[in-house]
Amino acid sequence: MIHGTPQAGQAPWRAELAAAVCDPEELLRALGLPAELLPAARRAHRLFPLRVPRAYLARIIPGDPQDPLLRQVLPLDLEERVVPGDARDPVGDLAAQLVPGVLHKYEGRVLLTATGACAIHCRYCFRRHFPYAQANAARDRWRPAVAHLAADPSIREVILSGGDPLTLGDDKLADLTRALEEVPHIKRLRLHTRVPVVIPSRVDEALLDWFGRISLPVVMVLHVNHAREIDEAVVGACTRLRKAGVTLLNQAVLLAGVNDDADTLTQLSERLFEAGVLPYYLHMLDRVAGAAHFAVEETSATGFLDVLRARLPGYLVPRLVREEAGAAAKLPVFAVGVDGGCR
Numbered sequence: 130m131i132h133g134t135p136q137a138g139q140a141p142w143r144a145e146l147a148a149a150v151c152d153p154e155e156l157l158r159a160l161g162l163p164a165e166l167l168p169a170a171r172r173a174h175r176l177f178p179l180r181v182p183r184a185y186l187a188r189i190i191p192g193d194p195q196d197p198l199l200r201q202v203l204p205l206d207l208e209e210r211v212v213p214g215d216a217r218d219p220v221g222d223l224a225a226q227l228v229p230g231v232l233h234k235y236e237g238r239v240l241l242t243a244t245g246a247c248a249i250h251c252r253y254c255f256r257r258h259f260p261y262a263q264a265n266a267a268r269d270r271w272r273p274a275v276a277h278l279a280a281d282p283s284i285r286e287v288i289l290s291g292g293d294p295l296t297l298g299d300d301k302l303a304d305l306t307r308a309l310e311e312v313p314h315i316k317r318l319r320l321h322t323r324v325p326v327v328i329p330s331r332v333d334e335a336l337l338d339w340f341g342r343i344s345l346p347v348v349m350v351l352h353v354n355h356a357r358e359i360d361e362a363v364v365g366a367c368t369r370l371r372k373a374g375v376t377l378l379n380q381a382v383l384l385a386g387v388n389d390d391a392d393t394l395t396q397l398s399e400r401l402f403e404a405g406v407l408p409y410y411l412h413m414l415d416r417v418a419g420a421a422h423f424a425v426e427e428t429s430a431t432g433f434l435d436v437l438r439a440r441l442p443g444y445l446v447p448r449l450v451r452e453e454a455g456a457a458a459k460l461p462v463f464a465v466g467v468d469g470g471c472r
């Protein structure tokens with residue numbers, strides 16, 4: 130359960146999840162933003178609902194409509210624009226789904242959408258139109274998903290994704306991973322999650338106990354786009370995860386008005402390292418309907434990466450990638466030579 134009132138005896142993170150700001154008017158009021166933004170925010174909220182946990186809200190600087198954290202969550206009239214080439218399922222997720230909740234696109238690793246719920250709603254999300262109600266392996270429906278994984282010995286890594294797998298309760302996570310542990314060819318468990326960033330209290334004793342009991346090595350890929358998303362509570366959550374033996378990586382999305390300059394990206398890598406997290410991917414935005422205003426040109430992107438490579442140790446430079454439906458992996462994005470052809 131995501132919405133609704135917190136219940137007695139419930140873990141604090143559950144109360145935080147339930148208490149997220151989901152009303153555009155409340156968001157604008159809390160941040161002292163102009164009421165003129167409200168009608169458009171309400172309309173875009175109907176396309177993809179607003180959702181901001183209060184721990185994240187507290188990091189947004191009040192009174193600044195251009196704040197890079199706010200831009201990731203504030204519904205805007207720009208989302209109503211229809212742009213040729215944009216798609217509702219830009220990366221071919223529906224075509225790649227063999228069993229509900231199983232996305233098997235790449236060799237050796239599968240993505241399991243264990244839930245459709247997220248703790249925060251990111252306006253640029255490429256899954257904003259994804260039909261999660263049908264396409265997830267939540268509740269008891271993960272059994273066919275696990276049966277599919279067990280029948281394919283080429284699968285060595287299972288990625289719990291979503292939605293956000295850490296919106297699931299510890300019991301459900303434990304049930305699912307126990308079933309995965311029984312499959313001998315599965316060697317690694319990966320989680321793609323934004324929850325430790327937006328609700329750091331989720332990384333509590335019960336979750337750490339669960340990590341302690343898992344026999345598989347665990348890799349957690351966080352999702353942070355801007356250095357200011359990492360406050361001391363997030364550093365604390367990352368430190369606890371690392372002590373529990375979890376390998377921490379980060380994926381970010383290159384977003385206009387959020388992190389589209391070399392200085393901001395440098396600060397992000399530096400701050401991630403301070404939290405014990407190494408940058409993994411920097412994704413080019415997927416062409417999802419409603420998010421065109423976040424797009425950054427590839428020539429700008431490769432330029433930022435050149436600056437990062439010159440400034441930072443190699444392990445703090447993320448791989449710049451884009452996703453193409455039908456490709457065998459995320460595709461690296463390279464600078465095109467001055468006379469280099471069309472793309």
Ligand SMILES: *Cc1c(COP(=O)(O)O)cnc(C)c1O
Nearest residue numbers: 232233234235238239240288459
């Ligand atoms: C991104 C993705 C992965 C993971 O790719 P890596 O390059 O291993 O991080 C796996 N499966 C699907 C369907 C994906 O979209």
Ligand code: SF4
Nearest residue numbers: 247250251254292323
């Ligand atoms: S947390 Fe991830 S899956 Fe959920 S809305 Fe944000 S980007 Fe999309």
